[in-house]
Amino acid sequence: MTYPCSDIEQDTKLLTHIPTTSSRAPLKKIFGRHFLQLGDKAKAWQPTLTPAGLNLIVATYMMVAFNAAFWGHLLRLFEGAPMNIACFGVAVWMLTFFTLSLVSLPLLHRPLAAGLILLAAAAAWYQDHLGAVIDKLMIQNVMNTTVAESRQLITVPYLRHMFLTGVIPAALLFWPRITYARVRGLLWRFPLTIAASFLLTFGFLFINLKANVSIIREHHELLGSYQPGATIGALVRYAKMELRAGNVEVKPLGQDAAKGPALLATKKPVLLVLFAGETARAQNFGLNGYSRNTTPELSQLDVFNFKDATSCGTSTAVSLPCMFSPFDRSNYSHERFMGNENLLDVLAHAGVDPVWVDNNTGDQNIARRTGARMVDVTLNPAACAGGECTDAALLTELSAQIGSITEDTVLVLHMIGSHGPAYYLRYPEGFAPFVPDCRTAEFDYCSQQEIVNAYDNSIAFTDHIIASAIKMLDQQDRVSPALFFLSDHGESLGEAGLYLHAAPMFMAPEVQTQVPFLMWLPQKFQETMHVNAACLTDRTSQPVSQDNLFHTVLGLMDISTEVYRPELDITANCRTERTPA
Incomplete structure (x- = not known):
């Protein structure tokens, strides 16, 4: 079919026609004169x-x-x-x-x-x-x-x-x-x-x-x-x-690890509970001489408290992996950590069950080969009613673990502790020995004293959790228990204008690097693992660091391996000769 040339020309004119100033009259009828003037003015003001x-x-x-x-x-x-x-x-x-x-x-x-x-x-x-x-x-x-x-x-x-x-x-x-x-x-x-x-x-x-x-x-x-x-x-x-x-190949560590005679001789499974604390600074820890008694329950218990303990870093992402790695602070790096097995792997090689239960930001790849899980909110709905669980949920987890353990175990409980800025969420309603406390995550709305009060309340609740765990372990008879508490890093509460943590180590204040570190070793455990309590009490006045954790756990659990370094084991000189089983 063909079309007359005149029709095509007419259609082309209609499609390509661009309205001129005079042809804007129909647009004025549709949109109004003021609308077009507004568009012209906006275009004129556009730089x-x-x-x-x-x-x-x-x-x-x-x-x-x-x-x-x-x-x-x-x-x-x-x-x-x-x-x-x-x-x-x-x-x-x-x-x-x-x-x-x-x-x-x-x-x-x-x-x-x-x-x-x-x-x-x-x-x-x-x-x-x-x-x-x-x-x-x-x-x-x-x-x-x-x-x-x-x-x-x-x-x-x-x-x-x-x-x-x-x-x-x-x-x-x-x-x-x-x-x-x-x-x-x-x-x-x-x-x-x-x-x-x-x-x-x-x-x-x-x-x-x-x-x-x-x-x-x-x-x-x-x-x-x-x-x-x-x-x-x-x-x-x-x-x-x-x-x-992400591209490094993981190197094995301590594949020769084996249980020593003392551990093999135990009649009950040994359970070492390791509370990995969060943001607890030593300066506000009552056991360390703080002017406030933020640790009233622990002060009534027989614990070994190391008053001069330092962290590997000022953030969870650094300190927590460093604590469980075989590297000291001067040799630690994220790449080296990711390229090597760690304490949990060595325990597994020795036949000790490593269990990680988390109430924080995760295991930071520490338990990626041995397994980790978050707290089960269904076990303690009251502790998790606010959307986040307080560390009371970890006590429920501990009780469940005690009832099911059949072999030697190291149980790591990763706490939410004193993580800021919302310190008031770290302890339940009604638990506030220091008032008025800051009830918001925005520090501009709180006085300095209110911020400190809220932080101290979170430390006091950590004291309650650790003390409750010790009492729970002491009252049961299924396992031979021991307990560690070690915080990952400290916290700034406004000193020198700094808040929270994660300052670079070259400029980090002591409040971010000085951390609480304590052990509870009941009499029966001391006898089983041949620990001299008087010697260990004297050791508490000497400087320690997170570098000691790896080797102290291996030493106390009587794990023999070539990667164990006795000079970094806090208890090494406080254990008597172990006789073969």
């Missing part, structure tokens, strides 16, 4: 920027809005040298511009720049309000955080901050028209802008290179507080760490 112009604005905004901590460190470190401050500040500003230049391509530019604003806004909040340092270990902690813990950190002030300083500025990036160069122009403008900003960054640093290099090397907190650079660097280092750790 036009080059990619470099947008980057200048965004870089300036981020340096002003999200770098209060950075400027504070810079002013302190270069006090009395305004030119040094200016040059270093401009260099870091150019570094921000350089970062933005790397993503200044059509379609990618504004979404990625918006993402950097949101990232810097989030990091700045925790940096300014809690004194947090954003490094790869902090990123590791974030990745291991549970949904429940995340909700406690996302408060109303945080959301307000994110909306005003993050969401709105990020949305405004999509308002102006950006005049990107055509492909031919991009081929030289894009790399030229990147190279120029990179050279200017180092050019301003070279003005006083000697002083700047010295400051950067000796004061990691300076660039560690720069946003978004510190967070971007932390993410990259975390990704590299996980990539390396």
